[in-house]
Amino acid sequence: MCGVFGVSLTNRNEAARYTFLGLYALQHRGQESCGIVTSDGEALATYKAMGLVSEVFNDERLLRLPGRIGIGHVRYPRPGQSSVINALPLLARSRYGKVAIAHDGSLVNADELSEKLQAQGVIFQTATDSEIILNLIAQADTTDLEQAVIMAARQLQGAFALVIMTEQCLIGIRDPLGIRPLCLGKTEDGYVLASESCALSTVGAEFIRDVLPGEMIVIGSQGFNSYYYGWHGEENLCIFEYIYFARPDSIMSNRSVYQTRLRIGSQLAKEINIAAEVVVPAPDSGVAAALGFAKESGIPFELGLIKNRYVGRTFIQPTQAMRELGVKIKLNPVNPVLKGKKVILIDDSVVRGTTSAKTVQLLREVGVAEVHLIVASPPYISPCYYGINTSGKSELIAANYSLDEIRAKIGPDSISFLSLDGLYRAVGNGAAQMCRACFTGEYPVPIPGEKPNDEYKVRCV
Numbered sequence: 001m002c003g004v005f006g007v008s009l010t011n012r013n014e015a016a017r018y019t020f021l022g023l024y025a026l027q028h029r030g031q032e033s034c035g036i037v038t039s040d041g042e043a044l045a046t047y048k049a050m051g052l053v054s055e056v057f058n059d060e061r062l063l064r065l066p067g068r069i070g071i072g073h074v075r076y077p078r079p080g081q082s083s084v085i086n087a088l089p090l091l092a093r094s095r096y097g098k099v100a101i102a103h104d105g106s107l108v109n110a111d112e113l114s115e116k117l118q119a120q121g122v123i124f125q126t127a128t129d130s131e132i133i134l135n136l137i138a139q140a141d142t143t144d145l146e147q148a149v150i151m152a153a154r155q156l157q158g159a160f161a162l163v164i165m166t167e168q169c170l171i172g173i174r175d176p177l178g179i180r181p182l183c184l185g186k187t188e189d190g191y192v193l194a195s196e197s198c199a200l201s202t203v204g205a206e207f208i209r210d211v212l213p214g215e216m217i218v219i220g221s222q223g224f225n226s227y228y229y230g231w232h233g234e235e236n237l238c239i240f241e242y243i244y245f246a247r248p249d250s251i252m253s254n255r256s257v258y259q260t261r262l263r264i265g266s267q268l269a270k271e272i273n274i275a276a277e278v279v280v281p282a283p284d285s286g287v288a289a290a291l292g293f294a295k296e297s298g299i300p301f302e303l304g305l306i307k308n309r310y311v312g313r314t315f316i317q318p319t320q321a322m323r324e325l326g327v328k329i330k331l332n333p334v335n336p337v338l339k340g341k342k343v344i345l346i347d348d349s350v351v352r353g354t355t356s357a358k359t360v361q362l363l364r365e366v367g368v369a370e371v372h373l374i375v376a377s378p379p380y381i382s383p384c385y386y387g388i389n390t391s392g393k394s395e396l397i398a399a400n401y402s403l404d405e406i407r408a409k410i411g412p413d414s415i416s417f418l419s420l421d422g423l424y425r426a427v428g429n430g431a432a433q434m435c436r437a438c439f440t441g442e443y444p445v446p447i448p449g450e451k452p453n454d455e456y457k458v459r460c461v
């Protein structure tokens with residue numbers, strides 16, 4: 001999971017500032033590194049570094065990024081790839097002039113494409129899929145950049161939402177299944193592309209619509225043109241965006257992420273009946289589901305855990321040791337809300353189980369009478385190959401242990417998961433067509449070497 005942003009203004013040389021603000025709003029999608037490229041119409045300028053947007057950019061750095069067109073990227077960590085050389089956007093000189101690219105998602109045929117390009121003599125400097133895509137664009141047998149992007153996109157398998165720019169234009173393109181999100185907005189004098197609509201609001205842009213699966217949008221000084229290069233008839237947007245990734249104030253595929261999470265909580269309360277005195281969310285992504293649960297069940301909602309906002313999301317830290325340390329400094333209990341109480345703890349998901357185990361332990365240390373963990377998603381049983389760093393199947397707790405074993409490992413008095421049907425009901429129309437491979441093992445784009453529907457131990461309650 002990463003965040004991409006692009007802006008094309010007609011009159012103002014403020015692309016860097018817009019992109020900075022857009023990336024700020026998308027920081028939750030990746031905290032390892034970030035970067036911006038801008039164009040003043042004649043040359044491209046770039047700056048990227050490891051760290052948060054607020055750490056990497058300041059007024060002085062933004063002033064060195066002149067121009068009215070810009071793209072930006074926030075990157076999440078991948079094991080073994082934590083280096084500034086892999087920070088995006090990438091910038092290269094080609095027959096189309098200078099081209100810059102930033103990518104959210106992951107290609108399942110990256111190895112195959114990379115080997116093919118290397119056999120043709122291409123040398124790679126980074127471990128990114130973006131460099132593969134940039135080379136495919138550069139090698140396309142056409143002098144027209146838009147055609148070259150389409151020819152490259154047709155060779156890609158997997159998930160991608162790309163922003164691409166030259167000195168004169170901005171391009172947004174989404175994979176034919178629409179696994180990763182991308183939306184389009186309008187400012188007073190230009191257009192904006194972003195992974196999530198929350199970034200449009202932040203820069204004062206009006207939401208126009210999602211870029212559709214298999215669509216390429218080309219934004220020039222006269223407006224934008226849309227091209228369809230690979231529409232497959234249905235959208236397979238990642239359902240996990242609604243559970244965890246996206247910011248609650250974003251709208252995706254015409255659904256409010258916040259309201260979807262409320263419905264997930266309400267659905268949980270219909271499926272799971274536990275006598276308790278208080279409903280406590282695991283902050284922050286469990287908050288809306290816990291509110292929905294409390295409303296439906298009538299059990300009071302309390303903020304029993306307070307998050308230290310200056311620590312990165314533990315789920316996307318690169319090593320287990322860092323993740324464990326991250327949890328310890330991340331949450332603080334509100335003792336009077338918890339002590340001696342029967343607590344329902346609502347968490348958005350359980351992937352490795354590390355975070356949940358630490359949270360349950362924290363509640364026990366405070367002296368809760370009982371803690372019942374309710375998970376606002378079905379058991380996560382298959383790795384994601386479309387851009388989410390969940391590692392291999394051997395690390396996924398629900399893929400390897402029974403419900404009782406998971407309860408024993410994490411430590412609550414009981415553990416319950418949302419049913420798959422319940423998730424579909426809460427997400428609403430079209431949910432059953434979305435990518436939900438991490439809950440079912442059914443991958444919309446086949447994964448080399450992965451057996452579909454592998455046996456797994458945990459079934460939804």
Ligand code: SF4
Pocket residue numbers: 179238239240241383384385386387388435436437438439
């Ligand atoms: S496998 Fe899961 S996390 Fe990955 S894209 Fe599909 S729904 Fe999203």
